[in-house]
Amino acid sequence: MSEQYGVILFPSVHFALRAEKRAKDEGFKIKLIPVPRHLSSDCGVCLRFPWEQKEILLCLLEREGIRVEGIHPLE
Amino acid sequence: MIYFDNAATSWPKPPQVKEAMIRFMDEVGANPGRSGHLLSIEAAKILFETRELLAKLFNVKDSSRIIFTYNATESINLALKGLLQPGDHVITSSMEHNSVMRPLRDLEKKGVGLSIAPCSSNGELDPKEVEKRIQSNTKMIVLTHASNVTGTLLPIAEVGKIAKQHHLLFLVDAAQTAGSYPIDMEKDGIDLLAFSGHKSLYGPQGTGGLVIGERIDEKKMIPLKQGGTGSRSEFEEQPDFLPDRFESGTPNTVGIAGLLEGVRFVLNEGVLTIHQYERSLIEKLAEGLLEIPKIKIYGWSKHREQIATLSFNSLSLSSSEVASHLEERYGILCRPGLHCAPSAHKTIGTFPEGTVRFGLGYFNKDEEIKFALQALQSIG
Numbered sequence: 001m002s003e004q005y006g007v008i009l010f011p012s013v014h015f016a017l018r019a020e021k022r023a024k025d026e027g028f029k030i031k032l033i034p035v036p037r038h039l040s041s042d043c044g045v046c047l048r049f050p051w052e053q054k055e056i057l058l059c060l061l062e063r064e065g066i067r068v069e070g071i072h073p074l075e
Numbered sequence: 076m077i078y079f080d081n082a083a084t085s086w087p088k089p090p091q092v093k094e095a096m097i098r099f100m101d102e103v104g105a106n107p108g109r110s111g112h113l114l115s116i117e118a119a120k121i122l123f124e125t126r127e128l129l130a131k132l133f134n135v136k137d138s139s140r141i142i143f144t145y146n147a148t149e150s151i152n153l154a155l156k157g158l159l160q161p162g163d164h165v166i167t168s169s170m171e172h173n174s175v176m177r178p179l180r181d182l183e184k185k186g187v188g189l190s191i192a193p194c195s196s197n198g199e200l201d202p203k204e205v206e207k208r209i210q211s212n213t214k215m216i217v218l219t220h221a222s223n224v225t226g227t228l229l230p231i232a233e234v235g236k237i238a239k240q241h242h243l244l245f246l247v248d249a250a251q252t253a254g255s256y257p258i259d260m261e262k263d264g265i266d267l268l269a270f271s272g273h274k275s276l277y278g279p280q281g282t283g284g285l286v287i288g289e290r291i292d293e294k295k296m297i298p299l300k301q302g303g304t305g306s307r308s309e310f311e312e313q314p315d316f317l318p319d320r321f322e323s324g325t326p327n328t329v330g331i332a333g334l335l336e337g338v339r340f341v342l343n344e345g346v347l348t349i350h351q352y353e354r355s356l357i358e359k360l361a362e363g364l365l366e367i368p369k370i371k372i373y374g375w376s377k378h379r380e381q382i383a384t385l386s387f388n389s390l391s392l393s394s395s396e397v398a399s400h401l402e403e404r405y406g407i408l409c410r411p412g413l414h415c416a417p418s419a420h421k422t423i424g425t426f427p428e429g430t431v432r433f434g435l436g437y438f439n440k441d442e443e444i445k446f447a448l449q450a451l452q453s454i455g
Contacts (some may be wrong), residue, residue, distance in 0.1 A: 012306040012319050013108035013116075014139050017123040034111035042308045043119075044111025065137055067316060 004051040008061070009035065009070040013043040019066050020047060028057055039072055048074065077443045079409040081274070082223055082251060082384045082434025088277045091336040096279065099332040107328055108305040118328050125335040126318070132338060132346070133268060134259045135286055142285045142321040143331060147250035148174040149299070150269035150285035153321060154246050155179065155217070157296040158267075161186030163214040166205055168229060169422045170194045170222045173415045175248055179217070188212065194422050198227035198374040206237050215244040220252040224419040224432065225374030226357065226384035228256070235264025244291065250274060251382055254341045255437075256350050266290050275349070275436075276341060278334030281327050293317050300324070349437050353383035356435045356444060361385060363448035370451060373423045373430060386423070386430035389454065394431045397454060401431075405450040409433050 010016040016032060023030045030049045039046070049057050051073055061068055078086050099121065105114035107122050122143070130138035144150045155178045159165060165182070167175060169191050183189045192204040205216060216238050221228045231247055238245035246267040249258055253268075254275030260268060265288060272282025287293060294315045301313045302323030314320055341349065361375045364387055372387040389397050394411035401407040412429040413420055420426035433447070 011314070011316060012304070013119040014123060014318060017120060018138070032116065042306050043108055045116055
C-alpha cells in the first residue's frame with residue numbers, strides 16, 4: 001500500500017525553504033516539489049509530507065513562525 | 076600595488092566569492108522565487124542560505140527579517156523614510172556619513188524634527204548627549220557603528236539601552252563594521268541594522284541589506300518601492316509579509332551568490348579573529364605615524380577599540396597631494412578628502428580640507444604597513 005501524502009503551500013518561497021530546512025532538521029520525511037497543477041501558489045514550490053504527520057508538522061511550523069497558505073491531501 | 080581603500084570597498088575578496096558568482100552564471104542563472112522549476116529553486120536557495128548565515132552573524136532569530144538592498148545607503152533610506160513621518164523627531168550624531176545625513180536633511184524639510192548630538196574632536200560620543208536630546212515626539216535614534224573617517228566606534232550598546240528605556244527605535248549604520256566587528260542585534264539593542272555587502276562581508280558591489288527587528292511592525296513600515304515579488308500575484312497590493320514587502324523586482328542574485336561565500340568566509344574565520352588581526356595592523360600604523368613629526372593623526376587612542384580605518388594629514392601638503400604622491404611614487408592606493416562625511420570632518424576639525432584615509436583590511440600585511448610608513452616618512 002502506498003503512503004498517503006499531503007502538500008503545504010506557502011505565501012513565498014522563503015517560507016517554503018525555511019519550512020523544508022526546519023522540518024528536515026527535525027527528521028520529517030518531507031520534500032519540496034512543484035505545486036500540483038490543480039492547486040495554485042505563486043512561489044511555485046510546496047512541501048510534500050506524509051499525511052499522518054500533518055498535526056506535528058503544523059505545530060513545528062507554527063512554533064517557527066512560518067506562514068502557511070494552504071494544506072491539501074495529494075490524490 | 077598596495078590597497079588601503081577597504082573602507083570604501085574591500086579588495087581583494089576571498090576567491091570563493093568570484094567562483095560562486097561564476098557558478099551562478101554558468102549553472103543556475105534563473106529568477107529566484109518566480110517559479111517551481113529546478114533552477115528557480117536553486118536561485119531562491121542562494122538568497123535563503125545567505126539570509127540564514129547573516130541571521131547567524133547578527134543574532135537574528137527570523138531570517139525573513141533580513142531585506143536585501145543595493146547597498147547600506149538604500150537600507151538607511153528604507154529605514155528612515157519607511158518609519159519617520161512629519162511631526163516625528165529623530166536624533167543622530169555629528170560623526171555620520173552622508174548616507175544618514177542627506178536623507179535626514181531631506182526628511183527635515185518635510186517636517187521631521189532633527190537633533191544632532193555632538194561628538195568630541197576625537198570622534199567619541201557621550202551617550203548622555205543623545206539622552207538629553209530626547210523629546211516627547213522622538214521616534215528614533217540613528218547612529219553609525221564606526222566612523223568611516225576616523226574608525227572610532229560609537230557606544231551603540233549604551234545608546235541601545237537608552238533607546239529601549241525611552242521606547243525609541245534604534246537604527247545602526249553598520250557599513251563599516253558588519254563582518255569586522257561583533258554585532259548582536261539583541262545584546263546591542265538594535266531595531267534596524269543597515270549593512271553593506273561589499274566591505275567587510277567581502278561580497279561584490281551592489282549588495283547590502285537591512286535587518287528589521289522584531290519590535291518593528293513591518294505592516295506599518297512603508298516600502299521605498301512596490302512591484303512584483305513572485306508572491307500573491309492575484310492581488311495588486313504589495314504583500315504585507317517579510318521579506319517580500321520590501322523586495323520588489325528581480326534581485327541581484329549573482330551578487331548575493333558572491334555575498335553568501337563572503338559571509339561564510341567571515342563566519343569561518345570568526346569576526347573576533349578578523350577584528351583582532353585588523354586591530355593589530357591599525358595599531359602598527361598609528362604607532363608608526365605618531366613617530367613622524369610632520370604628520371597629525373585624528374581620533375586614535377591606543378586604549379580604546381577601533382576599526383581598521385584611520386585618518387591623518389601632513390602638516391605641509393594637502394590630503395590629495397599626499398594621496399597622489401603615495402600612488403605615483405609608491406603604488407599605495409588610499410583616499411583623500413571628505414569621505415562623504417562633512418559633519419564628521421567639522422567635528423574633528425578637518426573641514427573643508429579633509430584628511431588622508433587609510434582603510435586597512437584583513438588581506439593587508441605587516442610589510443605593507445612598514446612600507447607605507449617609510450613612504451610617508453619621505454613624503455612628510
